[in-house]
Every structure is written in C-alpha cells, then in structure tokens.
Amino acid sequence: xxxxxxxxxxxxxxxxxxxxxxxxxxxxxxxxxxxxxxxxxxxxxxxxxxxxxxxxxxxxxxxxxxxxxxxxxxxxxxxxxxxxxxxxxxxxxxxxxxxxxxxxxxxxxxxxxxxxxxxxxxxxxxxxxxxxxxxxxxxxxxxxxxxxxxxxxxxxxxxxxxxxxxxxxxxxxxxxxxxxxxxxxxxxxxxxxxxxxxxxxxxxxxxxxxxxxxxxxxxxxxxxxxxxxxxxxxxxxxxxxxxxxxxxxxxxxxxxxxxxxxxxxxxxxxxxxxxxxxxxxxxxxxxxxxxxxxxxxxxxxxxxxxxxxxxxxxxxxxxxxxxxxxxxxxxxxxxxxxxxxxxxxxxxxxxxxxxxxxxxxxxxxxxxxxxxxxxxxxxxxxxxxxxxxxxxxxxxxxxxxxxxxxxxxxxxxxxxxxxxxxxxxxxxxxxxxxxxxxxxxxxxxxxxxxxxxxxxxxxxxxxxxxxxxxxxxxxxxxxxxxxxxxxxx
Numbered sequence: 198x199x200x201x202x203x204x205x206x207x208x209x210x211x212x213x214x215x216x217x218x219x220x221x222x223x224x225x226x227x228x229x230x231x232x233x234x235x236x237x238x239x240x241x242x243x244x245x246x247x248x249x250x251x252x253x254x255x256x257x258x259x260x261x262x263x264x265x266x267x268x269x270x271x272x273x274x275x276x277x278x279x280x281x282x283x284x285x286x287x288x289x290x291x292x293x294x295x296x297x298x299x300x301x302x303x304x305x306x307x308x309x310x311x312x313x314x315x316x317x318x319x320x321x322x323x324x325x326x327x328x329x330x331x332x333x334x335x336x337x338x339x340x341x342x343x344x345x346x347x348x349x350x351x352x353x354x355x356x357x358x359x360x361x362x363x364x365x366x367x368x369x370x371x372x373x374x375x376x377x378x379x380x381x382x383x384x385x386x387x388x389x390x391x392x393x394x395x396x397x398x399x400x401x402x403x404x405x406x407x408x409x410x411x412x413x414x415x416x417x418x419x420x421x422x423x424x425x426x427x428x429x430x431x432x433x434x435x436x437x438x439x440x441x442x443x444x445x446x447x448x449x450x451x452x453x454x455x456x457x458x459x460x461x462x463x464x465x466x467x468x469x470x471x472x473x474x475x476x477x478x479x480x481x482x483x484x485x486x487x488x489x490x491x492x493x494x495x496x497x498x499x500x501x502x503x504x505x506x507x508x509x510x511x512x513x514x515x516x517x518x519x520x521x522x523x524x525x526x527x528x529x530x531x532x533x534x535x536x537x538x539x540x541x542x543x544x545x546x547x548x549x550x551x552x553x554x555x556x557x558x559x560x561x562x563x564x565x566x567x568x569x570x571x572x573x574x575x576x577x578x579x580x581x582x583x584x585x586x587x588x589x590x591x592x593x594x595x596x597x598x599x600x601x602x603x604x605x606x607x608x609x610x611x612x613x614x615x616x617x618x619x620x621x622x623x624x625x626x627x628x629x630x631x632x633x634x635x636x637x638x639x640x641x642x643x644x645x646x647x648x649x650x651x652x653x654x655x656x657x658x659x660x661x662x663x664x665x666x667x668x669x670x671x672x673x674x675x676x677x678x679x680x681x682x683x684x685x686x
Contacts, residue, residue, distance in 0.1 A: 217298065217488060217489050217557070218489070218557040220297050220298055221298060221488075221489065221553055221554065221556040221557050222554055222555075222557070223554070224290070224294040224297075224550045224551075224553045224554050225290075225293055225294040225296075225297040225298075251551075252286065252287065252290050252547070252550070254287060254543055254544060254547045255285055255286045255287055255543050256543050256544065257281065257285070257543075258280070258281040259279065259280050259281060260277070260278040260279055262277070262279065281540070282535060282538045282540065283535050284531075284535065284540060285540065285543055285546075286543075287541070287543040287544075287546035287547045287550070288306040288540045288541040288542075288543070288546045289306070290546065290547075290550055291304075291306035291505065291517060291519065291541055291546040291549050291550050292304035292305045292306040292519055292521070294550055294553050295488075295503055295505065295509065295519040295521055295553075296519075296521040298488035298489075298553070299483070299488045299492055299493075299494055299501050299521045300488075300492055300494055300495055301494055301501065301521035301522055301523070301527075302522070302523050302524045302527070303521065303522065303523065303524040303527035303528070303531075304519055304520065304521035304522075304527060305519065305520050305521075305527055305530055305531045305534055306505070306517060306518070306519050306540065306541040306546055306549075307517065307518040307519065307520065307534060307539045307540065307541055308516060308517065308518065308539050308540065308541055308542065308545075309504065309506060309516045309517065309518050310337075310482075310484060310502065310503065310504025310505070310506060310507070310518040311337050311338070311341065311504075311518070312518050312534075312539045313502045313503065313504070313518030313519055313520045314338055314341065314482070314502055314518070315341060315345075315539075316520060316530050316533050316534050316537070316539050317480055317500055317502060317520045317530055318341075318346070318449065318451075318480070319349075319533065320529050320530045320532070320533035321447070321449060321478065321480075321526075321529070321530075322346075322351050322447055322449060323350075323351075323447070324349060324350030324351065325350055325351075325352075325446060326351050326352070326446050326447040326448070326449070327351070327352045327353075327354070327446050327447070327448045327449070328342060328346060328351060328352070328353045328354070328448075328449045328450075328451060329353075329354050329356055329358070329364075329367075329448065329449070329450045329451070329477070330342045330353055330354070330355050330356070330451045331355075331356070331357075331358045331451060331452045331453055331456065331463070332355040332356055332357055332358070332645065333357075333456045333457075333459060333461065333645045333646075334451070334452075334453055334456065334457070334482075335453065335457040335482070335633060336457075336629075336632070336633035336634045336635070336636060336637075337633070338451075338482070339355075339636075340636055342355075342451075358450065358452045358463060358468060359461055359462075359463060359464070361464065361467050361468070361471065364468075364471055365471065368471065368474070368475040368477075369474075369475070447478070448475065448476070448477040448478070449477065449478045449479075449480060450468065450471075450472050450477050450478070450479045450480070451480050451481075451482075452465070452468055452479070452480075452481055452482070453481070453482040453483075453484075453485065454481060454482065454483045454485060454486040454491050454493060455485035455486055455586070455589055455591070457485070457629075457633060457653070458593050458627070458629040458633065458634075458647065458651060458653040459584055459593055459645070459646055459647065459651075460485075460584040460585065460586060460589065460591060460592075460593050461584075462586065463481070465479075465481055465491070465493045465496040465497065465498055466496040466497055468481075468497075468498075469493075469496055469497025469498055470497065472497075472499075473497065478499045478500070478526075479497070479498045479499050479500075480498070480499065480500045480501075480502065481493040481498040481500070481501050481502065482501075482502040482503075482504075483501050483502065483503060484502070484503050484504045484507050484508070484620075485507075485508075485589060485591060486588075486589060487508045487509070487556065487560060489556065489557060489560060489588075490560075490588045490589065494521070494522065498522075499522055499523075499526060500520055500521070500522040500526055500527075500530075501520070501521050501522060502518070502519070502520055503518060503519045503520075503521075504517075504518050504620075505517035505518055505519055505541075505549040505552075506518070506618065506620070507618070507619055507620030507621075508556065508559075508560060508590070508619075508620035509549055509552055509553050509556060509620075510548060510549045510552040510553075510620070511552040511555065511556065511559050511620060511621055511622060512548070512552060512621055512622060513616070513618060513621040513623070513625075514548060515544075515545040515548040515549055515552075516542075516545055517541040517542075517545045517546055517548075517549045518541070559622060559658055560588075560590055562658040563590035563656050563657055563658055564587070564588045564589065564590055565661070566590070566624075566656045566657070566658070566659070566661045566664060567585055567589065567590045567591060567592050567654075567656040568585065568587060569661040569665070570585070570592050570654070570656060570661065570664060570665060570668065571583060571585030571592045573665055573668075574592065574594050574668070577672060579596065579597055579672040579673070579675060579676045580594045580595060580596055580597070580672065581595045581596070581597060581648075581650065582594060582595040582648075582651075583595075590620070590655065590656045590657075591619065591653065591654065591655055591656065592653075592654040592656060593651060593652070593653045593654070594651070594652060594654070595648050595650040595651045595652070596650045596652065596671075596672060596675035596676075597650065597675055597676055597679040598650060598675050598676070598678045598679035599648065599649040599650045600630070600649035600650065601678050601679075602650050602675035602676075602678050602679050603628055603630075603649065603650050603651070603652055603675065604628075604678075605671075605674040605675050605677070605678040606652065606671035606672060606674055606675040607626060607628065607652070607671065608674065609670045609671045609673070609674035609675075610626065610667050610668075610670065610671045611667055611670065612624065612659065612663060612664065612666075612667040613625065613626050613654070613664070613667050613668070613671070614626070615627070615628070616655075617632045617633070618655070619653070619655030620655060621655070621657060622657050622658045623657045623658075623659065624654065624655065624656050624657040624659060624664055625654075625655045625657075626652050626653065626654050626655070627652070627653045627655075628651070628652055628653075629642075629647050629651055629652075629653055630642060630647060630648070630649045630651065634647055650675075654668075
C-alpha cells in the first residue's frame with residue numbers, strides 16, 4: 198500500500214492449479230489465494246473500495262498526495278499513483294491480466310496493438326540494430342517497419358519466417374549448423390530496408406536488388422577484422438551482424454502466430470530455437486490465436502504482443518494493446534510507455550478486462566462457427582482459395598471475379614458488415630487489398646498471395662446457419678458479376 202492508497206502490481210507470479218478458462222473469467226488470479234497458487238491478487242492493482250467485486254473505472258488524470266514525501270515516491274518510481282501518464286490502475290490491471298493468461302512474469306497495457314508493437318520494438322532496438330520481420334505481417338505492422346524504423350537507423354529485413362531452412366542459411370551460412378565458419382560468398386535477396394529506403398504508397402522504391410554478399414555464421418558478432426565495421430552495406434546477415442563502430446548488432450525477429458490475412462501458422466517453437474542459437478530476440482504477436490489457443494512464451498518466445506482491441510476485448514468498443522514477458526524485458530518497455538504517453542486509457546482498459554472475463558465462451562462459439570464455414574467454403578466452386586484452422590475464429594477466402602466480385606459479395610451481405618477490424622461478437626469482413634494491405638502495389642500483394650478477390654472473415658458468435666445464408670448470398674453475387682464480365686468479353 199502506498200501513501201495515496203493504491204498499489205502498483207507490475208509482476209505476475211506463475212499460475213499453478215488454474216486452467217486458462219478460469220484465469221480468463223477472473224481476468225487474472227482471483228482475489229483470494231488458492232491452494233496451489235503462488236498467491237497475489239495480480240489482476241486488481243488498486244485497493245478496491247468497500248469490497249467492490251469489480252475494479253472501478255478510475256477516470257482521472259491524477260491522484261492527490263498527502264505530503265511532498267509521498268509525492269516523491271511517484272516521481273522516483275516507488276509505486277504510488279500520481280500523474281496519469283506514469284500509469285493508472287485500470288491499465289495496470291489489463292497488463293497483469295494478459296500476463297496471467299500468457300503465463301508471463303510482467304505485462305504492460307498500451308493504447309492500441311500498434312502502440313504495443315512500437316513500444317516493444319523502439320524500447321529494445323537502437324540505431325544500427327536489425328529487425329527481421331515476417332514478410333506477410335499485418336499491414337500496420339509492416340508500414341511501421343518500412344516507414345518509421347529506417348528513419349531511426351534501424352535496418353529491417355522482410356523474410357518468410359515460415360521458411361526455417363532459409364532463415365538458417367541467413368544466420369549461419371549455406372551449410373548451417375551452430376558452429377562458426379569462415380565467411381563465404383552467396384547469392385541472397387535481402388529484401389532490405391535501411392535509412393532512406395522506406396517503401397511508400399505501394400511503390401517499388403526501396404527494394405534492393407540481389408547482390409553478391411558475404412554471409413557468416415558467427416552468432417551475431419561478425420565484424421570486419423580490419424575496421425571493426427560491417428563488411429558491406431549490402432551484405433547478407435553476416436555483414437549486418439555488426440553495427441556502428443563495430444558494436445555487435447542486436448537482432449530482433451518479429452512474427453505472428455497466425456498471419457494476416459492468409460492465416461499462415463508460425464512454428465514458434467522452431468523460431469525460438471533458431472533465435473536463441475543466433476542470439477536474437479523473438480517477439481510474437483499472438484492476437485489471432487489468443488492465449489487460450491497458443492502461449493508463445495512457453496514455446497520459447499521472449500515477448501508476446503496483443504491487440505486487445507480484437508478478441509480479448511471482443512466487442513468492437515475499445516482500443517488497447519499489451520506486451521508481456523519477463524520483468525527484465527518488460528520493465529524498459531514500461532518506462533518507454535511512460536515517457537511516450539502510450540498507456541491504455543482507463544475506460545478502454547476497463548472494457549478490455551471485462552471482455553477477457555468472457556473470452557473463453559465467446560471464442561469457443563466463434564471457433565466452432567469458423568470451422569463450419571471453412572468446411573462449407575472448401576467445397577464451394579464460387580471461391581478459388583480458402584484458409585481456416587481449428588480454434589482460430591477467422592476464415593480467408595477468394596471469390597471469383599477479383600475486385601468486382603469481392604465488391605459485389607460485400608454489397609450483398611446483410612448480416613456481415615464490412616469493417617477494418619476483427620475479433621468481436623458479430624461477424625465482420627474486410628478486403629485486404631483495399632485496407633490492411635492497400636499500401637502495397639498489386640505486384641507486392643501478388644508476391645504474398647493476396648489477390649483483389651480475397652476477403653477475410655472475422656467470425657462472431659451468431660448462429661452458423663444464418664452466417665452461411667449471408668455468405669451464400671454474397672458468393673452468388675460475386676459469381677453473377679463474374680458471369681456478366683465473361684459474357685461481355
């Protein structure tokens with residue numbers, strides 16, 4: 198307890214004896230310690246007045262102090278709540294709740310999913326460091342990596358993080374194993390973005406051509422033996438592993454458990470093993486799978502990201518994000534969030550915690566619906582591609598007729614709404630080519646496998662029969678447009 202009657206709880210002890218559904222229902226651990234748990238009411242940071250069953254909404258920008266000495270505690274970071282930019286109770290409750298679900302030691306809640314990603318990356322890397330990003334990541338994430346990081350001197354490479362053999366060769370050379378070996382010459386396509394090389398508004402500018410480079414397998418510490426600098430500006434990872442003044446470059450690998458919009462699954466355990474061999478940090482966005490389906494920290498990831506706007510919140514009525522991991526990694530992120538003012542707002546955090554309490558019952562219904570729709574779409578001649586997975590409440594499919602077909606399908610829907618978000622209780626559809634990936638050119642989207650006819654369905658908790666009837670209506674509209682176009686041709 199602090200001078201102003203509030204307690205800050207940043208760390209989350211291991212959860213023992215409770216299943217994930219129970220943790221979700223309590224948005225962390227219940228207030229009364231259970232036998233077999235390592236105590237602590239981690240999801241209720243403030244002392245609750247009058248034994249309130251639910252943490253109240255602390256809609257305030259500041260807490261008063263009884264004395265100068267008690268106010269000083271907040272200034273020096275000893276725990277008291279004070280000025281809101283330094284942290285507020287509802288945001289701390291959300292960070293602790295997500296950490297509990299992910300089995301993390303600590304968590305911090307941010308103003309959005311992109312706030313979580315930017316805080317995690319910018320508090321971790323410095324000028325001269327390297328980020329290896331999943332090439333088919335969410336469009337907002339990709340734009341942050343392309344447009345912003347290079348301006349701060351951070352090099353970004355977009356790679357197929359599902360191609361583990363390719364990553365092995367990038368890190369350790371063409372005959373990869375964990376032992377260092379002498380540099381060799383190899384052809385690579387680095388897909389490299391550095392200062393002045395950002396890709397904007399769908400142009401192809403900034404994409405470097407294949408070059409002869411030196412590759413090396415010396416675990417992220419390769420330096421030019423004469424100058425201490427990197428061996429070549431356009432070299433592969435061997436040359437990129439050393440930064441300015443010969444400093445060993447920090448390397449971050451960023452991946453999503455399920456890609457957006459094509460729903461490719463990442464092998465987090467294999468990525469984590471590779472990252473540890475390479476001395477790299479692995480950050481994983483687990484928004485699509487949720488902690489009920491996947492826990493990347495248990496598979497070896499270092500940090501986990503969530504857009505709590507999506508499934509955790511679950512009602513399309515808030516913006517929030519979270520970063521969780523070890524206290525050693527999360528503490529600098531929390532400090533960055535304080536300096537930049539990136540905390541989740543009180544109402545949004547309160548709503549997200551309320552959403553977490555119903556997470557299991559919501560996603561189980563949505564998972565079942567998505568599986569039903571995915572199976573029906575697989576056998577439908579009006580679609581040209583379908584992607585879905587068990588226990589993932591998303592289905593991506595491509596309709597006939599390209600953009601015109603997709604436009605007709607969306608216009609014909611009556612229950613499903615066109616929305617650039619996902620994870621809510623109602624079913625929504627998005628058109629990646631005109632939303633999340635609109636900044637990419639047609640050719641770039643084609644390289645990722647995203648066509649103008651692709652639609653991504655975020656499946657809600659309605660009855661699957663009603664959803665299929667709406668989909669059927671849209672698919673028929675797309676097919677009719679395609680027939681009309683062919684007849685004209």
